[in-house]
Amino acid sequence: MSNKLGFIGCGEMAGAIIKGILKSGMFASSDINASVRTGKSASTKSKHLKIKVLADNDYVSKNSEVLFIATKPNQVDEVLNEIGNNADNKLVISIASGISTMHIEEKLQKSRVIRVMPNTPSMIGEGISGICRGKLATDEDEKFVVELFTSVGHVIIVDEERMDVVTALSGSGPAFFYQIFDDMAKSGEKLGLDYEKSLKLVLQTAIGAAKLANMSEVPLSELIQSVSTPGGCTEVGIKEMHNLKSIDLFSNVIEKTALKTHSHG
Numbered sequence: 001m002s003n004k005l006g007f008i009g010c011g012e013m014a015g016a017i018i019k020g021i022l023k024s025g026m027f028a029s030s031d032i033n034a035s036v037r038t039g040k041s042a043s044t045k046s047k048h049l050k051i052k053v054l055a056d057n058d059y060v061s062k063n064s065e066v067l068f069i070a071t072k073p074n075q076v077d078e079v080l081n082e083i084g085n086n087a088d089n090k091l092v093i094s095i096a097s098g099i100s101t102m103h104i105e106e107k108l109q110k111s112r113v114i115r116v117m118p119n120t121p122s123m124i125g126e127g128i129s130g131i132c133r134g135k136l137a138t139d140e141d142e143k144f145v146v147e148l149f150t151s152v153g154h155v156i157i158v159d160e161e162r163m164d165v166v167t168a169l170s171g172s173g174p175a176f177f178y179q180i181f182d183d184m185a186k187s188g189e190k191l192g193l194d195y196e197k198s199l200k201l202v203l204q205t206a207i208g209a210a211k212l213a214n215m216s217e218v219p220l221s222e223l224i225q226s227v228s229t230p231g232g233c234t235e236v237g238i239k240e241m242h243n244l245k246s247i248d249l250f251s252n253v254i255e256k257t258a259l260k261t262h263s264h265g
């Protein structure tokens, strides 16, 4: 019997999407199956996600209506060669960073391809995904993919040339924020507050600030002003960020990540 969604590769990101989709109720466990490289990993993943997971790309690609390519970028070519005609006339959604729709279409000439850059907060319905479509994908395909990823967070449609920037900002972005949270919590610890309490202050401040910025109608510069008294402590901190050129730090981080993404192919 044909499954609705088939994931080729079921690691961190596919697992996050699957958890988010199941939580949203858009598809049931029985609608989703996946394949991985080894039998051992298949049984671990199957227990964890409560879906059918096999070490059999041929079976999953033959028996799924919509296919996800969710292996690491350097494993994609091997997988595309393997699934070949099984993907004919199907919608293929690739989440592999740096792999263009054109590259996938060269290997799967009769597939309708959509490329998505999701992120791991999708697992709790707080993701954001950038989406672009290949030459054969239809309006209906795009509508389906937007609906699917909206069930696990937010979606923006972008030109394919901008997917590297999306990858750096939001695909890799959670890791950059985790690094900032850790740096800030360690700074609090250095001044005598224990790490757990420092981290709690940092995380809730990040959640609150992000929510406020998201709903606010004023620019970020005004929100900064609203926390800063002239000559006060916040102003000293912001000046120190400028002195240390935080803009250069983040520009370099985003630029280098985007360039590395691009080098995948």
Ligand SMILES: NC(=O)c1ccc[n+]([C@@H]2O[C@H](COP(=O)([O-])OP(=O)(O)OC[C@H]3O[C@@H](n4cnc5c(N)ncnc54)[C@H](OP(=O)(O)O)[C@@H]3O)[C@@H](O)[C@H]2O)c1
Pocket (backbone or CB within 6 Å): 008, 009, 010, 011, 012, 013, 014, 035, 036, 037, 038, 041, 042, 057, 070, 071, 072, 073, 075, 078, 079, 095, 096, 097, 117, 118, 119, 120, 171, 172
């Ligand atoms: N992680 C993120 O935050 C994130 C965000 C956005 C996009 N992405 C993209 O998502 C993709 C997957 O990343 P990930 O972090 O989820 O990687 P991962 O955790 O390493 O998962 C890779 C999965 O691919 C499977 N696999 C490897 N070779 C295979 C083959 N020949 N046939 C079938 N399955 C195979 C692995 O199976 P085994 O377990 O058996 O080895 C594993 O389940 C990447 O292309 C990445 O660019 C990731």
